[in-house]
Amino acid sequence: MIDVHYWPTPNGWKVTIMLEECGMDYNIVPVDIGGGDQFSAKFLQISPNNRMPAIVDNDPLGGGEPLALFESGAILEYLAEKSGQFLPTNTAEKYKVLQWVHWQMANLGPMMGNANHFKNYGKNIADDPSQLEYGTKRFVGEVDRLAGVMDAQLSANQYLAGSSYSIADIITWPWAFLLGRLIDEKVWETFPNLKRWVDEVAERPAVQAGRNAGSELGKKELTEAQEKARREILFNQTNDKVRAAREAAAKAGA
Ligand SMILES: N[C@@H](CCC(=O)N[C@@H](CS)C(=O)NCC(=O)O)C(=O)O
Structure with missing residues (x-):
């Protein structure tokens, strides 16, 4: 177990x-x-x-x-x-997947976390709310760029690392599906290939079960x-x- x-x-x-x-x-x-x-x-x-x-x-x-x-x-x-x-054993195929796993860990997760912090949480904790503007611009801008990276990849591939569903998709989806909520629901119009993939992965029963766990x-x-006490602990x-x-x-x- x-x-x-x-x-x-x-x-x-x-x-x-x-x-x-x-x-x-x-x-x-x-x-x-x-x-x-x-x-x-x-x-x-x-x-x-x-x-x-x-x-x-x-x-x-x-x-x-x-x-x-x-x-x-x-x-x-x-x-x-x-x-x-969900991770091929063939060396070239395996590293195609792992590069996207590392991309998520170093890019999408941290940038979305920081964008959410400055855009949504910051107003409750910053001493001077005007300090939030640059942080919001910087991290929402990065998230927008990263969404474009995924959209381009998914315009030519069914899944992030190619034609098979892999840990690259499993690790990226839990952040990617929240893009609309973080930026604006209109963001999906700019990134239709990303939207296609987000919706397709969302249909998987295991994704729904894991998301509800x-x-x-x-x-x-x-x-x-x-709420205030929890913010003190987290931020x-x-x-x-x-x-x-x-x-x-x-x-x-x-
Ligand atoms: N790179 C880590 C990030 C984990 C992470 O940031 N976890 C957050 C919740 S989403 C956490 O445990 N926060 C506790 C804290 O900030 O003290 C991973 O992917 O496992």
Whole structure:
């Protein structure tokens, strides 16, 4: 059985979608990132960067001790190797897929995360809201550029890495389908090939199941004070803040 340390967000969905696609059994271990669970000593041993998703495979490929992994790209590559699915074994084909996996990890995910931060969350936390304008312009501009990169690729290919559905699609879809919500629903008119692919992947039963996994976790009604406390935990993390959160978690016995 695979334990998935998880909260229902785009990076979390990558892993539940992959597990559903592979037909692997998994057990969700909630990591309430707004509540500070990512600073518990136990979680930091699995994921030293205080970010979810992470997995512990209790029956790892090759046998031996349970295998703990963090970073969704590494997790998907491991699950592909274990299941023998969604990553070709032929060297050239394999690296065609992996270059898009790395592209997502280094580009689309971080840029959309930052665009969302400046455009939507920033107003609640910035000391001076005028500071948000340049950040929004910079990151929404990058997201627009990246959408164009995907659209061009998908104009000539059914899937991101060519003619077969792969971990490149599984890792990219959970961010890409949110483009309309982040920028404007009109964005799909500019990127019709991307829209075609987003809709096609959305139809897959495993994608729907993975996207819904643990959806009840994030649905609590929160007061303004609780929202504020969660923002304090999640944003403007520095070494001092992270160390304090780690110490508080240890004191609470977590
Ligand atoms: N590159 C990482 C990114 C993971 C990530 O940013 N996770 C966020 C939620 S989507 C998180 O755990 N945040 C907790 C925090 O900021 O302390 C991956 O793809 O696994």
